[in-house]
Amino acid sequence: MKARMNMTVAAAARLADDVYSTVFRLPEGDFPAVIPGQFVGVYPHDRSALLPRPISICRADPGECTLRLVYRAVGKGTGELAAAQPGESFSVLGILGNGYDLNALRGKNVLLLGGGIGIPPLLELAAALKAREPERRVTAALGYRTARLFLAEEFEKTADAVLIATEDGSAGERGNVLDAVRAAAPVFDAVCACGPLPMLRGVKRFAQEAGAPCYLSLEERMACGVGVCLGCVAKTTHKDEHSQVNNARICTEGPVFEASEVEI
Amino acid sequence: MVDMQVKIAGLVFRNPVMTASGTFGSGMEYAEFTDLNRLGAVVTKGVADVPWPGNPTPRVAEVYGGMLNAIGLQNPGVEQFCRRDLPFLSGFDTKVIVNVCGHTQKEYLAVVERLAQEKTVSMLEINVSCPNVARGAIQFGQDPRCLYEITSAIKKKAAQPVIMKLTPNVSDIAEMARAAEAGGADAVSLINTITGMKIDIERQTFALANKTGGLSGPAIRPVAVRMVYQCAQAVRIPIIGMGGIGSAEDAIEFLLAGATGVAVGMMNFHDPGTAGRVIDGIEAYLERHHIRAVQDIIGAVHE
Numbered sequence: 001m002k003a004r005m006n007m008t009v010a011a012a013a014r015l016a017d018d019v020y021s022t023v024f025r026l027p028e029g030d031f032p033a034v035i036p037g038q039f040v041g042v043y044p045h046d047r048s049a050l051l052p053r054p055i056s057i058c059r060a061d062p063g064e065c066t067l068r069l070v071y072r073a074v075g076k077g078t079g080e081l082a083a084a085q086p087g088e089s090f091s092v093l094g095i096l097g098n099g100y101d102l103n104a105l106r107g108k109n110v111l112l113l114g115g116g117i118g119i120p121p122l123l124e125l126a127a128a129l130k131a132r133e134p135e136r137r138v139t140a141a142l143g144y145r146t147a148r149l150f151l152a153e154e155f156e157k158t159a160d161a162v163l164i165a166t167e168d169g170s171a172g173e174r175g176n177v178l179d180a181v182r183a184a185a186p187v188f189d190a191v192c193a194c195g196p197l198p199m200l201r202g203v204k205r206f207a208q209e210a211g212a213p214c215y216l217s218l219e220e221r222m223a224c225g226v227g228v229c230l231g232c233v234a235k236t237t238h239k240d241e242h243s244q245v246n247n248a249r250i251c252t253e254g255p256v257f258e259a260s261e262v263e264i
Numbered sequence: 265m266v267d268m269q270v271k272i273a274g275l276v277f278r279n280p281v282m283t284a285s286g287t288f289g290s291g292m293e294y295a296e297f298t299d300l301n302r303l304g305a306v307v308t309k310g311v312a313d314v315p316w317p318g319n320p321t322p323r324v325a326e327v328y329g330g331m332l333n334a335i336g337l338q339n340p341g342v343e344q345f346c347r348r349d350l351p352f353l354s355g356f357d358t359k360v361i362v363n364v365c366g367h368t369q370k371e372y373l374a375v376v377e378r379l380a381q382e383k384t385v386s387m388l389e390i391n392v393s394c395p396n397v398a399r400g401a402i403q404f405g406q407d408p409r410c411l412y413e414i415t416s417a418i419k420k421k422a423a424q425p426v427i428m429k430l431t432p433n434v435s436d437i438a439e440m441a442r443a444a445e446a447g448g449a450d451a452v453s454l455i456n457t458i459t460g461m462k463i464d465i466e467r468q469t470f471a472l473a474n475k476t477g478g479l480s481g482p483a484i485r486p487v488a489v490r491m492v493y494q495c496a497q498a499v500r501i502p503i504i505g506m507g508g509i510g511s512a513e514d515a516i517e518f519l520l521a522g523a524t525g526v527a528v529g530m531m532n533f534h535d536p537g538t539a540g541r542v543i544d545g546i547e548a549y550l551e552r553h554h555i556r557a558v559q560d561i562i563g564a565v566h567e
Contacts (some may be wrong), residue, residue: 002297004535047329048329050534051326051533052533091535177409202365220322221321221324223326224532224533226294227293228289228532229335230335230338232323232324233323234434241337243315245318246317247317252293260482
């Protein structure tokens, strides 16, 4: 069930240069079901900025009734959210999109590949994968620009192994997440990734060569967030049932797609 | 209790509030947020004779007080629409207005003829005003002669009353409304989006893959109110007004300017409950002003 909800900021923090963390507390009793990879749309208070800001869910805690968002402040909407103090409330559209298919990942050791601001939703995924099957191996490979390793400590607590890559070589492997993975050669049966498009293209090839199923979370400019406006489409390899053309809605059929289903 | 009913082309609408084409799909997605039974009408996303893939992404960009879009009328084609969307809509007690798009007169007519068999369809809205497709569409809406001809051709084949949706990207909107009326249109709706452009200064490129897009939202509302007023002075057929309506106050401006119906468009994306709030707010306004019926304020603006 999707709804427009009021959420109150419970905690706010700056994690790196332009990366912020906002924890929202929801009214008790109606905490929505969250699948890793899903997102919410946060409405700015600024009346000149009318569209919801799609932001992935970094952590959902039904016990505490909190949703944590970690995002890059890039414009007036995310900037406003980044500046918000505990107690301030926002109108939020959620829970949106199709997340990672946990059933398809059953019995599998999973390699998580996160690049930059694609890292946050993988934390919820790592937690869900380990909660379901503690014995499976979850390796998180995280790619950053610099040594400002936001969320890396949380991944250390959640995943079995964490591999770090930085563009400037100031921490972990110099290069991208795939360089870190090739250096460490972790065990995995499936790949889940979120990050910039060039990285996802590399991940798709990498998983193909490894013969592993691969799930990618895509990003696109959105307006409505619920599948109405057809703004955020991804090219699909097969005719999409909803659109009857080779376009699927990233906000609705996605943002997570099986890599072979999309042309990126 | 105020009387919210309005009449367009002989059909009685529960209230004047509709959804603007392209901002509400066929109602399925927003049915989770809002009660479609309360709406005067659901106006669907444009439907063509065959599926259209639309434009490359990015297709949308936010701008001050609104947004630009260049979706390119992606749609699943009329057959799928009749199989999936119309049965869904037939489950609600609201009028269904189907927006029809095409590149050529032949394509428009193919959709119009196909929809003639569908009892769920109350009216047709002909999109001769989309700024985002390379051929057809807007060309029919920018030349009064072409608009007259396509309107008459469609009227000959249509089983349902016909609304011609006008583009604001013309120098004389009243002339276009008169051409539609002369061609036999039962109503006109306006405005479609205003052609605009946004440049991403960091990447030094266009925000939209299509370069240009249609501007919608509160930013265009004064233009829309002005054009509705001008058309109301020029034609006798009813007008459905739209352009940045986000509140009852906005909608009432359109009604006073001469619109018989009003449609909520881009503001659905801001709040899927907008149409419901607009309906409630119009009722409250009428009560506050001791006006018995919404019909009494249509075109009631005076100097």
